[in-house]
Amino acid sequence: MLRSCAARLRPLLVAHGRPGGARLTSTFSFEEVTQKDHALPKPSWSKDLRLLFDQFMKKCEDGSWERLPSCSRHSVQRFQNFTKAFFSGSIPVKEEQISQAKFFPRSFEDGLGFEYAMFWSKDEKRIVCLFQGGLYLQGIPGFLHGGALVTLIDTTLGTHAMLAGGAVMTANLSINFKRPMPLCSVGVINTQLDKIEGRKLFVSCNIQSVDEKTVYTEGTGLFIKLEPGKTLV
Numbered sequence: 001m002l003r004s005c006a007a008r009l010r011p012l013l014v015a016h017g018r019p020g021g022a023r024l025t026s027t028f029s030f031e032e033v034t035q036k037d038h039a040l041p042k043p044s045w046s047k048d049l050r051l052l053f054d055q056f057m058k059k060c061e062d063g064s065w066e067r068l069p070s071c072s073r074h075s076v077q078r079f080q081n082f083t084k085a086f087f088s089g090s091i092p093v094k095e096e097q098i099s100q101a102k103f104f105p106r107s108f109e110d111g112l113g114f115e116y117a118m119f120w121s122k123d124e125k126r127i128v129c130l131f132q133g134g135l136y137l138q139g140i141p142g143f144l145h146g147g148a149l150v151t152l153i154d155t156t157l158g159t160h161a162m163l164a165g166g167a168v169m170t171a172n173l174s175i176n177f178k179r180p181m182p183l184c185s186v187g188v189i190n191t192q193l194d195k196i197e198g199r200k201l202f203v204s205c206n207i208q209s210v211d212e213k214t215v216y217t218e219g220t221g222l223f224i225k226l227e228p229g230k231t232l233v
């Protein structure tokens with residue numbers, strides 16, 4: 001499963017030209033992932049999250065949907081390839097820290113932070129992210145912190161933008177919090193690509209309750225395709 005998702009993502013996320021004509025074999029892709037895949041059921045997942053996950057796994061059976069794997073670290077090689085391609089090799093952390101760096105949404109202990117799994121519909125060109133926000137993501141008592149919701153929105157919209165345009169960075173996010181979302185409840189993020197203008201990808205989403213009766217949050221994002229060799233730092 002991991003390899004089939006990787007194969008599909010690879011052409012979208014890799015092989016950005018480098019100055020001097022050399023081409024990278026990978027930058028920010030999911031390919032050759034050998035680490036633990038976190039987008040799979042765990043004991044900390046609620047019944048609601050498991051049920052929804054199972055429903056989407058069923059949709060994957062005919063190939064119209066695909067589960068996107070998710071791990072918590074980049075390999076040192078991948079980290080270096082990425083910085084070489086887009087940051088002229090300027091590495092923002094000490095070399096010995098690279099292997100300790102973790103993908104923020106995957107940096108919590110199981111069940112206490114973000115539990116999520118994303119599914120990609122290749123026909124409808126949209127992502128559905130199923131998630132449960134754990135006890136360490138509290139904002140006002142009993143409810144999720146707005147910043148936690150924004151983190152998941154950024155991650156989900158960013159993944160959609162990457163699937164559509166390759167390596168991107170977030171330039172702008174605009175969020176409307178419509179209703180507070182209870183801690184430990186399950187939310188469903190639905191994304192759509194609104195338009196592409198040159199290097200700019202405009203993507204939007206909302207977060208709904210499982211029964212679709214409550215819209216908790218709406219968000220739009222502008223993602224900019226990175227230009228290989230352009231120095232940003």
Ligand SMILES: CCCCCC/C=C\CCCCCCCC(=O)SCCNC(=O)CCNC(=O)[C@H](O)C(C)(C)COP(=O)(O)OP(=O)(O)OC[C@H]1O[C@@H](n2cnc3c(N)ncnc32)[C@H](O)[C@@H]1OP(=O)(O)O
Pocket residue numbers: 028070071072073074075103154155156158159162169170171172198199200222224225226227230232
């Ligand atoms: C193993 C671990 C697993 C990991 C795997 C992960 C896989 C997928 C997950 C992806 C999800 C990740 C989500 C997280 C993403 C982030 O959080 S990124 C971090 C936050 N963002 C930043 O730090 C970006 C900082 N900004 C920049 O570096 C630059 O501004 C930029 C790169 C965004 C753009 O710079 P540049 O390339 O120089 O472009 P410009 O020439 O400036 O602009 C191009 C066009 O875009 C327009 N534009 C730029 N910014 C904005 C803006 N804020 N608002 C509106 N428009 C903007 C700009 O006007 C240009 O438009 P025109 O072409 O002139 O029309």
